[in-house]
Amino acid sequence: MSAISHGQDISLFQQFNGRYDYKAFGNTLNSFENNLDDSFCEILPSSQATLNLTADQTVIAAYLYWAGSGEADTTVNLNGSAINSDLNYSVTFNSPFGELLYFSCVTDITDVIVSTGNGTYEFSELDISGALLSNPGYCSNRTNFAGWSIYVIYEDLSLPLNQVSLFQGLEIINTNVTEKIILLENINVLDNQGAKIGFLAWEGDDALNYGESLSINDNILSNPPLNLSDNAFNGTNTFTNSSDFYNVDLDVYDIQNNIAIGDTSATIKLTTGDFDENGVFRADLIILNNIITVLNSQLPDATIAFNPINASCNSSDFELTYTVSNLNSTDSLPANTPIAFYIDGILIAQNTTLNIIEIGSTETNSMVISIPEFVEGEFELLAVVDDDGTGNGTVNEIVEINNSYIENISLLSSEPIIELDDLLGCDQGFNSAAFDLSVQLDLIDMSFDTSTAKFYLSVEDAQQQINEIIQITNFTNTLEPQIIFIRVESLPCYQLFQFLLNVENCPPVVPQGFSPNEDGYNDWFNIQGLYDIFENHELLIYNRYGSLIFKGDNSLKWRGRSNKGLNDLGKLLPVGTYFYVLHLNDPDFESLAGWVYLNY
Numbered sequence: 097m098s099a100i101s102h103g104q105d106i107s108l109f110q111q112f113n114g115r116y117d118y119k120a121f122g123n124t125l126n127s128f129e130n131n132l133d134d135s136f137c138e139i140l141p142s143s144q145a146t147l148n149l150t151a152d153q154t155v156i157a158a159y160l161y162w163a164g165s166g167e168a169d170t171t172v173n174l175n176g177s178a179i180n181s182d183l184n185y186s187v188t189f190n191s192p193f194g195e196l197l198y199f200s201c202v203t204d205i206t207d208v209i210v211s212t213g214n215g216t217y218e219f220s221e222l223d224i225s226g227a228l229l230s231n232p233g234y235c236s237n238r239t240n241f242a243g244w245s246i247y248v249i250y251e252d253l254s255l256p257l258n259q260v261s262l263f264q265g266l267e268i269i270n271t272n273v274t275e276k277i278i279l280l281e282n283i284n285v286l287d288n289q290g291a292k293i294g295f296l297a298w299e300g301d302d303a304l305n306y307g308e309s310l311s312i313n314d315n316i317l318s319n320p321p322l323n324l325s326d327n328a329f330n331g332t333n334t335f336t337n338s339s340d341f342y343n344v345d346l347d348v349y350d351i352q353n354n355i356a357i358g359d360t361s362a363t364i365k366l367t368t369g370d371f372d373e374n375g376v377f378r379a380d381l382i383i384l385n386n387i388i389t390v391l392n393s394q395l396p397d398a399t400i401a402f403n404p405i406n407a408s409c410n411s412s413d414f415e416l417t418y419t420v421s422n423l424n425s426t427d428s429l430p431a432n433t434p435i436a437f438y439i440d441g442i443l444i445a446q447n448t449t450l451n452i453i454e455i456g457s458t459e460t461n462s463m464v465i466s467i468p469e470f471v472e473g474e475f476e477l478l479a480v481v482d483d484d485g486t487g488n489g490t491v492n493e494i495v496e497i498n499n500s501y502i503e504n505i506s507l508l509s510s511e512p513i514i515e516l517d518d519l520l521g522c523d524q525g526f527n528s529a530a531f532d533l534s535v536q537l538d539l540i541d542m543s544f545d546t547s548t549a550k551f552y553l554s555v556e557d558a559q560q561q562i563n564e565i566i567q568i569t570n571f572t573n574t575l576e577p578q579i580i581f582i583r584v585e586s587l588p589c590y591q592l593f594q595f596l597l598n599v600e601n602c603p604p605v606v607p608q609g610f611s612p613n614e615d616g617y618n619d620w621f622n623i624q625g626l627y628d629i630f631e632n633h634e635l636l637i638y639n640r641y642g643s644l645i646f647k648g649d650n651s652l653k654w655r656g657r658s659n660k661g662l663n664d665l666g667k668l669l670p671v672g673t674y675f676y677v678l679h680l681n682d683p684d685f686e687s688l689a690g691w692v693y694l695n696y
Contacts, residue, residue: 104185106265106278106387112156113397113426113494114455115255117390120294120335121145122245125164125222126342129331130238131301137228137235139164139242142220149214153250158209159262161202161385162219163298164242165234166227168199172244173221175212179203185266187383193233200266200298200385209248219244239381241299243344247388257426259284259393259494264386271379274307274369280387284494285359287392288352293317293362294388297345300329304380307370312362315354323347328366329382355391362389396422396429396453397494400481400501403460409508409589410559412467418501419460420481422453425494429453433491436483437465439475443485444468467507474506508589513555513581516540516595522602525628527576529599533568536582536595548585558583558592573597601629601682609693612656612668621654621692623678632681637674645669656694671695 123143130136149155160179162172170181181201189196222242227234234240249260261283269276285291293312305327310317318325322332322339333341334348355362364387369379403417416437422429431452437445445465453459465477480500482489489496516539521529537546551565552558558581565571565580582593605624612619626633627650637646637654645658652659656668671694678688 104187104266106263106267106384108261108280108282109264109386110157110262111282111424111495112249112260112262113393113424114156114251114257115253116156116249116251116258116260117255118247118249118260118294118388119147119149120245120247120296120346121147121217122161122344122346123219123243124331124342124344125219125242125244126240126344129301129303129342130235130240131303137240139222139224139240142218143244144216144218145246146216147209147214147246147248149248149250150252152254153252155206155210155248156251157204157249158206159202159247160205160244161200161247161296162222162242162244163198163200163383163385164222164224164227165196165198165240166224166231167197168201169223170201171221172201172219174205174208175218176220177208178221179205179208185385187266187268189239189268189270189381190272191233191237191239193236194231196231196233196237196239197227198239198266198268198298198383200383202264205246209246217246238301239299241343243298243341245296245344245346247296247386256287256290256392257394259389259391259426261389261391262386263388266383266385268381268383269366269368269379270381271369271377274367274379276366276384278364278366278384278387280362280364280389281360282495282497283360283362283389283391284393284395284492285355285357285391286394288355288357289392290390291350291352291355291392292348292390293351294334294348295345296385297329297347298383298385299343299380300331300345300382301343301380302327302330302339304368304378305330306372306378306380307368308380308382309365309367311365312349312351312354314363314365315351317349317351317354319347319349323349329380351389393494394427395425395492395494396427396455397425397498398422398429398433398453398481398491399498400435400479402477402479402501402503405503405505407505407508409510412469412471412507413464414467415462416465416477417460417462418479419458420449420453421458423456423458425455428455430491433482434484435479435481436485438478438480439468439471442468446485449481472507474504476502477505478502510586510589511591513592513594516582516593518577518596518598519580520598520600521573522625523599523629524625527599528572528574529597531571531573531597533565533571533580536580536593539595540582540584540593544584544586544591546584550583552581552583553578555581555592557581573599601625601684603685604630604678604680604688606676606678606688606690607692609695610656611695613696619655621656621676626678627653630680630682630685634679634681636677636679638677639669639674640672645674669694
């Protein structure tokens with residue numbers, strides 16, 4: 097894995113909230129302090145250090161740091177296995193011997209520490225020999241160094257709820273830059289009892305404590321006898337209480353009297369440089385790599401994220417499912433914590449959490465979001481938890497800058513409705529007909545999956561998939577003409593088709609006989625497709641002598657009795673053949689004539 101170049105300013109790298117603390121161990125690769133002998137110009141091939149966690153201490157995270165003179169060596173060995181850097185940093189010093197470059201690398205080795213556990217760790221294969229040989233300024237300036245350290249963040253359930261904040265980068269002070277101020281942000285001090293701060297620094301010399309100081313919030317730090325107030329960077333290791341950590345400092349300070357409850361930041365100041373007894377200005381070269389703070393903290397940390405969003409076609413409303421988390425926290429998140437939703441900075445919806453969300457827990461909820469009319473196509477939906485809709489929060493949190501979640505969303509629109517040919521049906525009376533709607537599927541392009549087709553009476557029903565027409569093979573229209581809509585699924589949306597149902601008059605079908613015996617079957621001259629269709633028709637019935645015996649219309653049907661002539665008016669006529677003339681009185685149809693047999 098290749099190293100990634102990274103900004104130099106020390107800033108927050110990782111933050112851990114819970115019953116956490118840390119231990120650090122490591123070693124120098126200098127055999128003695130380089131300031132004491134300018135003939136010393138090499139480093140040790142390896143060095144060792146021991147990790148010793150108790151049974152109650154569980155590893156949460158671990159990081160390996162290494163540093164030295166020259167260009168970054170990004171591949172080293174730990175216990176004989178190659179380790180590649182995740183990040184590397186560099187700084188330069190314009191010395192009397194020319195420009196000198198120094199580096200630091202860091203990588204996550206949590207898996208290594210978890211699998212290996214307690215014991216002795218050997219670090220090797222850090223090679224800076226090329227830099228020392230090619231640039232004699234390192235040794236002449238006595239700033240040739242190399243070393244390593246491992247930081248282990250662990251959980252111990254007997255601890256109070258703490259916030260462990262790891263800051264890292266690479267910053268330098270020397271004869272040219274004698275002061276450095278570093279602002280540590282995103283910390284929360286609820287209780288300063290037991291508060292502490294640790295530093296990993298390179299190249300400090302015990303014998304060069306001219307004008308040297310380390311302070312937090314203008315309070316000078318000291319930890320005698322290892323770290324005096326005027327000699328903080330002097331090759332010491334607080335964890336092993338050793339002073340032979342040559343040109344490496346791994347120090348921890350109690351700061352409970354140097355910070356105040358309610359603080360959300362701390363100011364670190366480093367100084368070096370002063371005149372010696374001969375009036376010569378002298379300064380140590382100090383390279384600060386990381387800072388770690390452990391503070392008692394009992395605060396929630398609300399974050400929000402969306403579940404996969406399924407927008408509906410042709411709709412400005414969609415159901416949003418989201419999850420509010422309180423994971424990296426040291427206290428529960430109250431119920432009714434406000435949530436605000438924005439598009440282009442405009443508040444469009446609000447909600448709240450439903451329940452208390454305990455440490456390490458989440459809550460999932462759903463709501464319908466209505467998109468305003470000014471939004472078209474693709475847009476960004478921003479959700480902010482702990483936002484009352486005015487940009488203000490109601491809950492104090494560990495981190496106040498991780499409350500938002502944003503996602504690009506596209507409103508889905510189907511293609512314009514495709515028109516199909518009209519479907520015609522024969523009038524069965526009162527402008528109604530029976531239609532087989534399924535035949536219209538044959539008119540749809542084969543690129544559409546008609547197996548998903550459903551029929552509806554309105555666009556709204558088709559869009560919402562309600563009131564589906566079930567009897568599509570024998571559908572009777574209720575309007576004339578009537579529009580029918582077909583919905584066919586076409587991912588990611590759907591396609592609508594429409595066609596008209598038109599009712600037309602079809603030629604009547606005349607029976608060749610009937611039996612008006614009042615048995616309930618075939619009792620009248622039932623001409624199919626005539627009554628209530630050709631409403632202006634005239635039916636004339638003649639006997640075999642050519643005499644008109646019956647005249648009917650849409651309201652008067654022939655039931656085998658006469659209503660014309662001189663004899664037997666209203667009586668049943670005898671069995672026999674009769675002749676009809678049917679005037680449809682429709683310009684599209686001619687009159688019909690034929691015979692019909694009357695029988696009993």
